[in-house]
Amino acid sequence: MTPLAEELLVTFVKIVIVVGALLGGFSVMTWVERRSLAFMQYRLGPNRTGPFGILQPIADGIKLFFKEEVMPVAANKWTFLAAPVVAVATALLATAVIPYGPPFEAFGRTLQIQIADIEVGLLFIFAVTALGVYGVVLAGWAANNKYSLLGGLRSSAQMFSYELALGFSWVTLILAARSFRINDIVDTQAGGFWHWNVVVHFPAFIVYFLAATAEVARIPFDLPEGESEIVAGFHTEYASMRFALIQMAEYINMITVTVLLANLFFGGWHSGVPGMPESLGGFPLGFVWWGLKVAFFLFVFIWLRGTLPRFRYDQLMQFGWKVLIPVAAVWVMTFAVLWVVVGGGPR
Amino acid sequence: MMIDAVLFYVFAAIAVASAVVVIGQRNPMYSAFALVVTLCSVAVIFGLLGSPFIAVLQVIVYAGAIMVLFLFVLMLLNVKREKDSPSRGQRTLSGVALALVTVLVLQAGAVLLRSRPTPAPDYDASTFEMAKILFSPHFLYAFEATSILILAALVGAVVLAKKEL
């Protein structure tokens, strides 16, 4: 095989693995979320399909697949059809530059489960999440329904506002790592857990965590879907598989921000314990640490949903603009000064 | 590289096609969607030309911020399809004429430039190199001035658009 063909093959396999894992993760997450929420509320949750109800996502899929596709008469046909596709496409695009686990040796070369290790990795994610607004705006506008439009406007305003805080929280990490590449940022956190960015950049972590929760519209920031006020927000008119696509986009976004959280702030695949062996019997242990961190933070999002009530919309916007962004900006300036004082400075 | 060239022509075709939709559509909403497609394909072309930073910036600033602003205003004002206007034929004619003249003049310039031997330089447009130039004394003051420009635009937009202050 020529080097080019080999490169293409490797990339293709990576895409299949990542997309497959994400789709699998999405269906498992729906089940985990419903079960854990049920236990938090003294219920049982779905437990009929298969052992512990684990086959529930498959049953849901079959049901959604055979449901009738309903489109409002006044809807704008093509835009209505395009919106869920745009939502899923942007959600999947963002996952392309994220590393999933450590680099490892296999087939005589160093591999890593990361589709594209581009130089402007974090900026790329920022750009693609900015595009993610379109799925929501299109869905809200195309349905020609008051509640959809309100939900769409709310949602896009919210994503817009919190994206700024999200981007701000990355600035100090980029400064410290001197790179936009996520792998470089993970590698600055090697060694003991006191090197993790959550310790070094604690204010940035707080801002990132809150902004990410709002960005993926999870409780307590799920105003776009405030059922008691605007039915189901921008996806009120969506049914069957199109609804499933929108749900999928939301879960993939949630997985993306969680993986980023583990990679950027919690040392990624570094165990945080000095002297821990790199691999056990040829299996890189990094995958274990990384997987545990991601699983824990996915659970935290569900936990929040089972615990907190919803914000009011004006509170949400005030919090974003008047608390998160100023805090992030002050932290960027403070860190920049400290960084020069301790001798980080420009190269 | 072969693949780069193929991708370039594919995205160039998409950019031109969607640009035609932008100017040919009477529904401003569709124009806006088509413009987003144009901007994204131009971003891909920036990437193929070896400037990832500008490519990503194009998506963040144009597609992610400016076009969302346009869509917001379109939704807010509930803009209808454009009506026919009496001066249409005359405007089309002058538009085509001006566009043709522009192309010819600029193409002549491009041909002149092409006749100059272009070196095959060691081209490094990484973010690091970009930052070195942007923050060099040559551009630093202009860079700082843009922050004042943005602030002025922000205040101006609020003053203009708000009903009562």
Next chain:
Amino acid sequence: MENPAFVHHAVVLSLILFALGTLGVFLRRNVITVLMCVELMLNGVNLAFVAFSRAQGTLDGQVLVFFVMVVAAAEAAVGLAIVIALHRHRDTLDLDAFNLMKG
């Protein structure tokens, strides 16, 4: 890195985008669409800057693109604010309707 052959074609593409933008400014009567056509023209210019920067092997062109984007963002914000103010006064977005210096 060798210059790819399509650098010259990128300049041609930028010309086409610029010309289409010019045509759109004349063709369309809706203020917002006209503003969008101006953005299209700016994009054509940006593409030319990047292509020339690549052909010359210097980064100055890219820095200029950066400034063009900043100015475009400011322009869009102020321009759309003016559009909203106009719409409030005249209840239309048709350029032909704005034919008085005072309104």
